[in-house]
Amino acid sequence: MQPITTRLLLWYDSHHRTLPWRISPRERLAGITADPYRIWLSEIMLQQTTVEAVKSYFRVFIEKWPTVVDLAAASQDDVLRAWAGLGYYSRARNLKKCADIICAEYGGHFPSDLASLKSLPGIGDYTAAAIASIAFDLPMAVVDGNVERVITRLYALATPLPLAKPEIRSRMQALTPDERSGDFAQAMMDLGATICTPRRPACVICPLNDNCQALKTTDPEFFPVKAPKKEKPVRVGAAFVAISNDELYLRSRAETGLLGGMAEVPTTSWTARLDGETELDAAPFPANWVATGNITHVFTHFELRLKIYKAHDVEKDIVAGGWWVKVDKLGGEALPTVMKKAIAAAVPDAFARRRN
DNA sequence: AACGCGTGGAA
DNA sequence: TTTCCAAGCGT
Numbered sequence A: 001m002q003p004i005t006t007r008l009l010l011w012y013d014s015h016h017r018t019l020p021w022r023i024s025p026r027e028r029l030a031g032i033t034a035d036p037y038r039i040w041l042s043e044i045m046l047q048q049t050t051v052e053a054v055k056s057y058f059r060v061f062i063e064k065w066p067t068v069v070d071l072a073a074a075s076q077d078d079v080l081r082a083w084a085g086l087g088y089y090s091r092a093r094n095l096k097k098c099a100d101i102i103c104a105e106y107g108g109h110f111p112s113d114l115a116s117l118k119s120l121p122g123i124g125d126y127t128a129a130a131i132a133s134i135a136f137d138l139p140m141a142v143v144d145g146n147v148e149r150v151i152t153r154l155y156a157l158a159t160p161l162p163l164a165k166p167e168i169r170s171r172m173q174a175l176t177p178d179e180r181s182g183d184f185a186q187a188m189m190d191l192g193a194t195i196c197t198p199r200r201p202a203c204v205i206c207p208l209n210d211n212c213q214a215l216k217t218t219d220p221e222f223f224p225v226k227a228p229k230k231e232k233p234v235r236v237g238a239a240f241v242a243i244s245n246d247e248l249y250l251r252s253r254a255e256t257g258l259l260g261g262m263a264e265v266p267t268t269s270w271t272a273r274l275d276g277e278t279e280l281d282a283a284p285f286p287a288n289w290v291a292t293g294n295i296t297h298v299f300t301h302f303e304l305r306l307k308i309y310k311a312h313d314v315e316k317d318i319v320a321g322g323w324w325v326k327v328d329k330l331g332g333e334a335l336p337t338v339m340k341k342a343i344a345a346a347v348p349d350a351f352a353r354r355r356n
Numbered sequence B: 001a002a003c004g005c006g007t008g009g010a011a
Numbered sequence C: 001t002t003t004c005c006a007a008g009c010g011t
Helices: A003-015 A025-029 A036-046 A051-064 A068-073 A076-083 A090-105 A114-118 A125-135 A145-154 A165-175 A181-194 A213-217 A276-282 A327-332 A337-346
Strands: A234-244 A247-252 A290-298 A303-311 A323-326
Touching (some): A036 A090, A036 A125, A145 A165, A234 A337, A276 A303, A290 A337
């Protein structure tokens, strides 16, 4: 076995992180096996999402739906409500689809081979390898952002991403042991998350500092090399918060695309320029709309500035297509963060924490 | 291949 | 304040 592999596994035995979905090396040695459902659920949640953000969501999901059968029995709306705030909502829609398929076509058991895993919605190269490796201990190369960083530094790979991906995968496969492949994958990710960090890596205490070409020849912080990113355009629009007594008007967004299937307050379309004079023409229904503030929200690929209008004493009869919710029950809705911001601008105490 | 797709925390 | 970016996937 390569020295890098054994060194990293030894480091992992004493320095691994303890996480709600994880089996420790000691437990694994005692014959405890990982639950593929928990590994899958955590991996989906962790896609482009920090460990800290995932922890509480993972606990809630496991509490509500302890098995994949329980999750399949839930409605998509239940799942979206529980996912609200975590972002990338197609993950939640695919999560539900995948649970349905596992129950209908796989007897409630996750497959262990890469091809079957990759055919499931929401499972790509990384997640398929992670499940095969961590849940089934198969020696698959698990390559995420952490591994890309560690490998490009270990071998001083100057090829920019994503062009370097094949080489990184091949290097990772060569390092992956036949035994403890799941622990090795998690060790690489823990190293990337705690030692081999994007900025100011802690090379002095790194178990692989003797093996690191970047550290020997230049500055590890130069790796990985990435293609330059584009500027974020600004889009603008208006949102309409309608109030009737203690209730607020919501509706559903389209099933696909941005914030697909989530709840919203009505808005104008989001365009590059503010068409100021005709904003109110886009109001969902006639009412005494009063401008009440502005919010800004940054998405992955654009920045959104919304002017918030508010109307009280709206006639509920004239409104069709959505539903009314008591303001103090908004926490139970599938509201993405941008919509919570819009509502909070019109109803400042809408999401305020209740006293005692 | 390049783009659409959220959010909140760190520096 | 701004910038970066965190266990990527689908098209």
